[in-house]
Amino acid sequence: MIVIVLTRDVVVLAQPPWGTRPNGFERSPVLAGQRAERSVPLLPDSNGTAPDATVADSMTGASDLPVGPMFAAEDGDVQPLSERLSLNTAPRELRLRDAIQLSLSKSDIVQTLDSGGVQIADVTRYDPRIQGARSDAANAAFDPRLSAAYLGSHVNEPPDAFFGPGLSLNTRRDEGDFIATLSKPWSTGATTSVGYLPPLGYLYFPYGTTDQFNPIYSSSLVFEAKQPLLRGAGTKVNLAPLRIAQLRAEQSLWEVKQATLAQVRSVEEAYWDLQAALVTLDAMEFVFPLVTEVVRIERYRAQSERATRADVARASIQSDQFQQQRLLARNSVVEKELRLRNLMGLEVVDGVRLVPVDLPTRESFTLDHASAVANAIENRPDLVRQRLGVRIRELEYDVARNGLRPQLDLRAIYRTSGVGQRLDDSLQQLSDFQYSTWTLGLTFSVPLGNRAAKANLRAEELQLVRDRALLRQATQNVSFRLMDLIRETETSFAQYELALRRVQNTQEWLRAARIRFANPPPAGGNQDWLLLALYDYQAALRQHIDATTDAGLLLARYNTLLARVEEAQGILLENRGIELTNDPCEAVQRHAEDLFANQPPVLQHATNRPSAPAPIEAAAPRAPSSHATRYSQPPADRQPIMQAGHSVWQEPTGDSASRSRTRPRNYSSVR
Template sequence: MLQRILLPSVISFLIVIFLTGFSPAQESREDILEDASVLTLQSALARGIQYNLDLQVEELNIPISEENLIVEKAEFDPAIEMGISSMEERTPTASAFSSEDFDLYRETGGDIGIRKKFRFGLESQMSFKTSRSMNNSSVDALRPQYRNVLLLDFTQPLLKNFGTEVNTANLRMSQNLVQQTASEYMDRAQRIGEEIELVYYDLAEAQAVFRYRIESRELARDLLQGNREKFKAGVVPITEVQQAETSVASRDEEVILARQQMEIVANRLRDLLGIRPESPLYKEPFVTENIPGTDQTFPDFVQTLATALEKRPDIQRQHMQIANQDIKLEYYDNQRLPRLDLEATLGANGLSGPDRPTSFADFSASSTQVGSYEDSLSRMSDADGYEWYAGLRLSYPWGNRAAEARYRRAGLEKRQAVYGLKRLQETIEKECKNSLVTVKRSLERVSVAERFEELARTTLKQEMERFKEGLSDTFRVLDFQDDLIGAHIRKTEALVDFNQGLANLYRAIGINLERFNIIAATSQKKLIDAEEQ
């Protein structure tokens, strides 16, 4: 009889010992957060702005736009042209004044000139040409001949392409594009900053959940240890031990899952911060700061929207887009006019060469232009020979359909840009409203979660007192432990949602980096430089 009573108890005890001794070993370093270095949110944002590869790609658009601006400015740079040449021509002749069967002509010369387009539309060119020529003409009294010519050519549009505003349209649009690119960089920096802040708080939440899961498991282990002692004393049945053992195993899994989530989020943050294999933070664990509380202030909707419409870089970029469309519309309006150009040419030339007397029918003569090469230059400077030309040239396409179509297209594109601005303003208003809703409702959730947490703590404490007196069981205690841990996690989630709502709000306003005294210096500098140009 005694044997039948003791045998099941001994077997149950051996089962408990077996399960305890051969349960899967936990990692020896589950306190991985204890010795980890602290990464502050401000440090994370500063590092992300500096090392994030997506942002570095965006930043390169700034110098690219500046090079495009230089290209447009170079259109008004003077250009030097020069050349040298040599030629010979041998042409059969039937002239009765020629003693030979061929006319021979050789010339060696060069030219140099400078041309420039002015911003008000004038196109000018000054050129100097010099040559030395020889021929076998029987009537030319100079051999060789030195000829020098100085020319000034001007073309001034009077209707189409007239005026500084028209001729600098591309230049002004390129200047605006530099500012647009800087605004795009700032917008990208703010959005990456927002993403970093959101993931940072995700990591803070994951680390907090990991700690709570460890705390939950330790509560189950303490309960298991107490149940074992009570079982040895014959106070509780083996089912109480088995219930606690099952809970410990379940909470072991929850710890592993929480750690998995924490490591995944940490890797996301490393990617955003540009933490690469050579960085100490690549393999070493790090922890976030304590999650900020609910004592943070934030602006109301009116102030939020007013600041956003003033400071958001994307709305500044859209204003620049409309300004560019205005420039295009003005330019294409001018292109509808007829092309009427005033053309003018002024020139001076000089001629000289060694004397070669000619004779014809017992009559001989010499040239009055006998002299050296220097004499040709002197006669040119004295304008012994000159030329001038002035005229008007009119050009107008039949129907002018292309110019009219371009003007209408520019008008439609401006309407698109205006609609885009209005849509962006609506989007900003929606983002501000939704962010404020998230912040305010998260505050309410934190308040409720704190009450629930306090109630869960009190209830668990009372249930543990009843358990010690034998008035409760393991199942109920474990259930109340789960309620307390769940209350901790719910409060953490609400607090994280509150801080993430603030991150969304300040990004929607356009001051999320400024809030942490972080300025995307490259973008600001380029924006200022573009405004000065």
């Protein structure tokens, strides 16, 4: 197993000791489900030891053919492989769960496999925080507002400036004005305010006496309230911006969950692809010594004049072709490992090579399409996000419909004032409320024709109808997509079973062909037997490699499709024991009645316009099915590990057989 030590900024892979890996397998452990050593006896080795006398005596009838110099080649012409491509680095066993855990904990940037390469997702784990901050900003719309000002003035006006001609004295004074207002908007659309608003100018006579109306200080306290009665009235309209901001924050959480689903599925896909590449390479490594042994025997026969140079060239061609495929297989292993390293957030080179050790699922599962669609409607992030988008459109439609109404406001103003030679005298007079003024009335305004409001309502209506149609079509597309995935899964498993049968048959063919090639008939028999045996042996080698490669690829494809089926239902994270902090599923289920309590809007302003359609059935959350509820609960024998916005449920240590079962049994029946 692999030991993962998590620190704050670094993930250290601590490698426990293990034994040496076997030289080869008769069947790949991925295909057979267990590790079995090869039982096929090797041909005579290539250290110079000649075949036995029986084989040597049968090599007769050789002839030499000239070979042009342009085709001459030496054995040392092949360039040596680099350390990376030769796979000489130390192996490091890697479990699928550890790969997923590292991928989720190493970076806040989501990466997925797209078009064969690693791509950065448009959504990051910072986006919900950004939308949450914007939601908090929208909530500040009803916060009280305090405004205050102080203005100091020095007045020096020429004669005859005060009241026009008649006062020949110039006006000189120092004036200080202080105003303050505290206002508060309410969810009903009302606005209330209280302010200290003394008049900034008053009747002043230059050089007036104290018994004249010549105050030094004036004060005024004003209470004002305004309540819309038609446009902008009611909590439904005024709270719509807040609810829209909250719904957009919920959408962002669902987008992150969708990207995380794709990330986990991508890690699994890269994991199984690397394992399939290693299976192909194991088949190449198993066959390549046998192919080179055929070349050695043909060269020995040519030296004994029992084979032509064409026979040697034919065997060499087969060997070179196998070596080319072997290089491609090594290159594929390195490519798949680099993809997995990128998804896991590891370094490009760290002195080890990753070797997947978890056994893939080799059992067939039958998935019920109806239950899968129900799970997808309930848990699939893109569908829930679109349902939230429809709810946003409904709120915007309500606001636009309210905009058709005229502006009719009820206004009330109450003012109390005070004046005096001293500030305290003025405030005392103000506090006595002896000199008060009040105003009560209505204000009305409406645009003639109201074309802008009608156009806005029409636009919001069409957007609502469009989003509902898109949601219906998206739900239908998910149903077809799940059916395609189920079909591909069943087809891949059926192909894998056939490929596995081919592997078993080619092993038997290869064993028999090798025995025929290594044990010639008695002298004096048919002289073409060795050539026929060679052809048969080479065909067996080729078929064995093809069958093993196909079986490995199909098994990886099958396990990837199982992950895609779970991703398409939106239950991949739950089935892997992964929980997101602030999981949007809980919030939506908690506020489902408020979020999706849709009322079909009916247009009143125009009879020739179609009303918005009634909410579709998929717009309301469905009660989770029994099997879906079971998957939402974490296993009882796992403990949560909080890291980078995730709770990863750690599996307990146990025997290797129980830890190798990474695929939860989330299907209706087993075939």
